[in-house]
Amino acid sequence: xxxxxxxxxxxxxxxxxxxxxxxxxxxxxxxxxxxxxxxxxxxxxxxxxxxxxxxxxxxxxxxxxxxxxxxxxxxxxxxxxxxxxxxxxxxxxxxxxxxxxxxxxxxxxxxxxxxxxxxxxxxxxxxxxxxxxxxxxxxxxxxxxxxxxxxxxxxxxxxxxxxxxxxxxxxxxxxxxxxxxxxxxxxxxxxxxxxxxxxxxxxxxxxxxxxxxxxxxxxxxxxxxxxxxxxxxxxxxxxxxxxxxxxxxxxxxxxxxxxxxxxxxxxxxxxxxxxxxxxxxxxxxxxxxxxxxxxxxxxxxxxxxxxxxxxxxxxxxxxxxxxxxxxxxxxxxxxxxxxxxxxxxxxxxxxxxxxxxxxxxxxxxxxxxxxxxxxxxxxxxx
Numbered sequence: 001x002x003x004x005x006x007x008x009x010x011x012x013x014x015x016x017x018x019x020x021x022x023x024x025x026x027x028x029x030x031x032x033x034x035x036x037x038x039x040x041x042x043x044x045x046x047x048x049x050x051x052x053x054x055x056x057x058x059x060x061x062x063x064x065x066x067x068x069x070x071x072x073x074x075x076x077x078x079x080x081x082x083x084x085x086x087x088x089x090x091x092x093x094x095x096x097x098x099x100x101x102x103x104x105x106x107x108x109x110x111x112x113x114x115x116x117x118x119x120x121x122x123x124x125x126x127x128x129x130x131x132x133x134x135x136x137x138x139x140x141x142x143x144x145x146x147x148x149x150x151x152x153x154x155x156x157x158x159x160x161x162x163x164x165x166x167x168x169x170x171x172x173x174x175x176x177x178x179x180x181x182x183x184x185x186x187x188x189x190x191x192x193x194x195x196x197x198x199x200x201x202x203x204x205x206x207x208x209x210x211x212x213x214x215x216x217x218x219x220x221x222x223x224x225x226x227x228x229x230x231x232x233x234x235x236x237x238x239x240x241x242x243x244x245x246x247x248x249x250x251x252x253x254x255x256x257x258x259x260x261x262x263x264x265x266x267x268x269x270x271x272x273x274x275x276x277x278x279x280x281x282x283x284x285x286x287x288x289x290x291x292x293x294x295x296x297x298x299x300x301x302x303x304x305x306x307x308x309x310x311x312x313x314x315x316x317x318x319x320x321x322x323x324x325x326x327x328x329x330x331x332x333x334x335x336x337x338x339x340x341x342x343x344x345x346x347x348x349x350x351x352x353x354x355x356x357x358x359x360x361x362x363x364x365x366x367x368x369x370x371x372x373x374x375x376x377x378x379x380x381x382x
Contacts, residue, residue, distance in 0.1 A: 033379040034372055038332055038363040043313055046348060047306040054238030056258075056289070056299040058229030060204065066092060066219035067197040075225070079211045082231065083202040090213075090225055094198035101191035108184035111177060118174045125167040132156075132163035206230045209297065232291040236267065238303045239282035247307050248272060254287055258301040261294045267303075313358060314351040319366035320344065329358065330365035332378060337365055339374040 070092035077089055139156035142148040210227040219225060236256050240248065250269050257264035273284040287303060289295060320342070321328050327344055330337040342357030358364070363380070365372065372378070 031377055033335075033377045034337075034369055035381050036330075036332070036337065036365045036369060036372070036378045037367065037381050039316065039319065039366045041313055041315060041354070041358055041360050041362050041364055043311045043360050045309040046312045046314070046346070046353070048308045048310040049346070050240070050244065050305045050307050052238040052240050052285075052303050052305065054236050054285075054301060054303055056234050056295060056297055056301060057237050058209075058297045059233045059235050059288070060206075060230035061209075062203050062206075062228045063224040064089065064200050064203075064226040064228065065222050065224050066090075066200065067221055068092070068097070068194060069218065069220050070094070070096075070198060072213055072215050072217050072219050072225070074215055075211065075213065077208050077211070077226070079208050081208045083206060083208060083228065085202055085204050087202045088199055089202055089208075090200035090219075092198040092200075092219055094195055097191070097195040097198060101188070101195050104184065104187040104191040108181065108188050111181045111184045115174075115177055115181070118170065118177050122167070122170040122174060125163070125170040129160075129163040129167045132160040136160040200225065202228065204228075204230050229297055232295075234289045234295050234297065235270065236287040236289055236301055236303060238285050238287070239277070239280060240285055240305070242276045242281050242283060244305075244307070245272075245276070245283055248285060248305065252305075254306075255304045256287060256289065256301050257304070258294075258299055260299060265290055265292060312345070312353045313360060314348075314353050315358070315364050316366050317347065317350055317352050319364050319368060320352060321368060329354075330368060330372060330374075331358070332363040332365060332380060335377055335379075337372055337374070337376045337378045 072090060073093050074091040075089065076087075076091075077083060083089065136156045136159070139148055139153050143150075143153040206228045208226055209229055211225075212227070213219065213225045248269065250272055252269050254267050254269060255264050256267050267287045267289055269285060270288045271286040273286070276283045285303075315329060319329050321330070321339075326341060328339045328341050331340050332338075340357050343355040345353035345355045347353070365378070
């Protein structure tokens with residue numbers, strides 16, 4: 001064993017001699033320094049944000065149903081169709097109601113035609129009354145002169161009373177007929193209204209969300225046939241845990257984002273339902289959304305509520321190096337760049353929150369040169 005060690009020493013000595021004679025000192029190769037820029041980490045105040053999921057709902061909806069029972073003759077729209085206010089959507093079988101309207105109209109015409117006969121009767125009664133009055137006046141003068149008998153005077157007086165009664169009766173018949181005409185007009189109006197119920201029209205501009213019946217079906221009062229919602233008028237509904245109720249106020253600004261649209265919208269809280277659901281221990285918040293293409297009822301979204309401020313340690317997003325699931329930054333220590341694994345939190349306005357791995361006051365390389373690796377010598381640009 002001792003002999004093998006001696007041979008190894010001789011061999012190493014010969015190798016050194018062949019590489020440079022008597023120079024045995026190792027030369028140290030220094031890597032070139034990389035010029036970098038840095039930012040100093042410091043704490044900042046960020047809004048304390050609470051995120052809640054919810055659903056888009058139409059602010060104005062309508063379930064169209066018939067007011068009268070009847071078979072459906074026609075439905076002019078399908079689900080997804082856009083409609084205008086006043087557009088005909090459903091028509092019911094109106095033959096029975098049409099017949100009722102015609103009967104009411106005929107009764108009105110009959111009553112109006114009888115008015116001419118009553119007017120003639122009044123005129124005749126008026127003429128008889130005037131004649132009876134003149135005759136009675138003449139008979140009275142003759143009676144006072146004893147030129148006519150008591151019998152003749154009594155007969156003239158009786159004819160006057162009869163003429164007056166006939167005239168009053170004719171006037172009363174006119175009043176009765178006028179009342180009958182007014183009743184007939186009301187009956188015609190009522191029949192026209194009932195007949196109008198056989199046509200269902202759109203109450204506003206919007207879109208049909210559901211079609212619940214087909215032609216030939218029997219429509220009954222209160223049973224929905226179509227469902228509509230006002231187009232372009234939506235709100236976002238989210239449920240928040242009851243502990244947040246004292247911190248949420250109507251009128252506050254929020255941000256609502258939708259994964260399906262890939263964008264977010266500024267919005268405002270318009271209503272807070274004060275009742276708390278006993279099952280979920282949450283209360284309902286309604287947020288009005290701006291009119292935007294792509295918004296639809298039922299769309300999933302997230303609302304972000306700002307609840308004061310919180311201290312955070314943040315770095316620019318460009319300072320973070322990503323390797324798969326790992327995140328790191330380069331910290332300058334004693335002239336070298338040291339890779340430091342970090343845990344990230346919220347991103348905001350080009351900055352990202354650092355939860356662990358950094359402390360305030362450290363120098364973080366930003367931007368990160370592509371050739372920079374762990375332990376690279378660096379020179380910080382002033």
